[in-house]
Amino acid sequence: MTSPLATVIAARPARSLRDAWVALAGLSAVFLFEMLDNSILNVALPTIGRDLHASTTALQWVTGAYAVVFGGLMLAFGAMADRFGRRRIMLAGLVLLGVASLATAFVSTVEQLIAVRVAMGVAAAMTTPGSLALSFRLFEEDELRVRATTLISTVGLVGLAIGPTAGGFVLAIAPWQVLLLVNVPIAVLAFFGVRLGIAADTPAELHRDPIDVAGAVLGTAAIVLALVAPTLFVNQGAGSGAPWAMASGAVLGLVLFYLRERSATYPLLDPKLVAHPLVSSGLAFKAAAGLATAGLGYLVTLQLQLDWGWTPALAAIGMLPQVVVLVAGGALIGPFVRRVGLGRAAWISAAAVVFGLAVYGSLSRFGYVWIAVALVLVAAGMRVVGVVAGVNVLRGLPANRTTIGAALTDTATEVTSGAGIAITGTILALVFTGPLTTPNWSAGQTSEFHLASTTAALTLTALAAALVAYGIIRTRHLRKESAA
Template sequence: MRDAWIALAGLSAVFLFEMLDNSILDVALPTIGREFSASTEALSWVRGAYAVVFGGSMLVLGAVADRVGRRRIMLIGLVLLGVASLATAFVTSAEQLIAVRAVTGVAAAMTTPGSIALAFRLFGDEGLRVRAITLISTVGLVGLAVGPTAGGLVLAVAPWQVLLLVNVPIAVLAFAGIRSGIAVDRADDLHRTPADVLGGLLGTGAIVLALVAPGLFVDDGPGAWAPWVVTAATVAALVGFVLRERAARHPLLDLALVARPLVSGGLAFKAAAGLAVAGLGYLVTLQLQLDWGWPPALAALGMLPQVVVLVAGGPFVNRFVAWAGVRRAAAVSATTVVAGLAVYTVLGTLAYAWVAGALVLVAAGMRVIGVVAGYSVLNGLPANRTSIGAALVDTASEVTSAAGIAVAGTVLAALFVGTITATPWTPQQTAQFEQAVTVSGLVLTVVAAALVGWAIHRTRTQGRGAPA
């Protein structure tokens, strides 16, 4: 690990950018809205353009990286990140900022999956690989934890553009570390089959639509036609993608590889965690500020148990994985995430102590599953397909996180009468919110538990010696 510190510093800086970027931007959204007189829809796209482009382009760019070089694509992406971040200083409208955020999403898709893939390539030993991924994720989670607080302090003395300009030195650090510490891609490590352009278009379209649809359900409600049209288009694109990949001579994504027990199991673990964490975070935020009337600063303190576990849990991850093994660690940690969501669903509206307990359980499970799920997927793939494997892990997390928020938001829209932000609520509205927490939490818990159960079955099959 000490011998590879330059490379690990560069890869950690990449993950720091991903975790810090959107968390620090959220603090500035009200300021941005006032400065540009932006509509609610435009402001949502300032936040959403990055996520949609990031999630939609990861699969294609992961396949490109496997073909032309993971290190090369990451270095190009870091240059693009630096340029896009510098451009923030010159935007004069919400539309221009949305365009910059979309370009930043492309840069993130070129760099973030590669951080896991290149860390995996640095070491041949399982223990060192887990430790490297743990280190990288810890740096990112520190950024996620301190981002909102640091952003608020910066806004008190500087313009909001400074919050995004911080990506420039991070990109420079990452570029220097990766260029100096990671060897040039070897030709025999690359995937040489021709690119599947049609499969790439269908796959990108399916992911983009899957990320847009949940927001429409939350914003427009289940009674509107647009969410259902987009959902139907998502299914059609997904079916088209699967048919194309099964028929293509050189598919973008070999579905036989995805079906491998370690790969499919790891993706299911990651999907379950993404679903539970996003749904819980959305509901707890609304509960603390709107239902219980906590001011934003106090609500931020209310999330502190989760932050402490995510940041402080790093040293324990390696020991736990070494003791339990990767497969058992994945099963236990994913089950812990689901248990935390279940605690909140049943008891979370009664007292804050139950909310804090749920946050601790979910954070503890997420701290481990964030490492071992990615490791499991990459360990189940050939060495020349690790970039697209890492992209699959991030895509599963992005899509299921959006789905978790959509389920909670849609149930809330269906059961809550009135404007949710108009407080204080009536006793009837409080009861409606609590009912929405129970219903949506139960749905998310059941689906996440089913994914975890299926993943445990798949990885046990691998453990009994099934072919990779």
């Protein structure tokens, strides 16, 4: 049965965030899980390694398996949600999340923990894209959609910010399993918020096209290979054949996926829809932000700890400008969008991310103040583009394709973030002599690191700038179409 509140929501779009508070609480809990999960678990990896006698590679897969499954399956589950019901798929994913999290209490080997993380990755792929698609559906006004998305993302970013600190305190008094068991009450809150606050999809909001199984397999394979390749580049180096084989497989899979979607009668992801100016520009801006943000975070962490010798705790403090802007900057998104409009807000914020990375690449060696400036610029740009570009993508799609659109934006961010780390790691491996973790670098190694970090940052800046330029061109094309 559909709840009375959900029936009201279905009959009348919400006129304010307060009208939809039950639904927004549930959707915020979904995003909180995604942001909190890996950040809180990373703190526990040394403890998990000792308790489960896990190797370094096995520990990497504790987090990596989740990320690969999550990123690889989002498109497939997004397509299913648009066919069988966004709310239905999300509720099923939340049940899986709760059960998988409870299973953590019975884990006794690292293999079992990896299996749990795979199940949680599946749950995340079922729920995360739906949080944007369902929040978009709650409102008819774009301003309310932006405010709702800002609220949901702010809750998640607070979880991301407090996760490591909270995890450290929990580990001081409780076993590491508690860090994953915390997902159980989050899943329960999300389940009832979505169940009571959002109506089931009506047939008019869905489509019944047959599922493109071949497209789903090719798309999933391409994304999985694209997500595994960066880890291999970082761990094995550019001189190994495995990462290049993975990267080549990802490119081949992407080409085959595109050809399949062009020829399929009922494509999983219609290229004509992706070509819409709002969709293609939004994806370009999200991709640019993902590429730049991942590269900057990786480079800053290495510079603070390995080049300058800061302790992990001090390095975490050094990243605070980024954290503060990400969490507090949500209050500025609404006024900024009202002032410049959704289209301008998207490209201006994406350009801010690129400019911040350029500041780091050009000036970071001259002192921490320039790193702080870069972190603030990138965080401010990412905070806005993460909301606005996602809303724009959904605005450019038919109502019965919004979930796969949300999945596509998340996938673009995941893949380009991995690419940013892979490019950075490859350049460092080519330029820096010896292992990066070698203590007491020589003057030559310090110089090599500076050259490598500058080269990597400016390379990513150029790539991200090209994506932003493409996005701006597409938005101009949209204005020309509107004028016509």
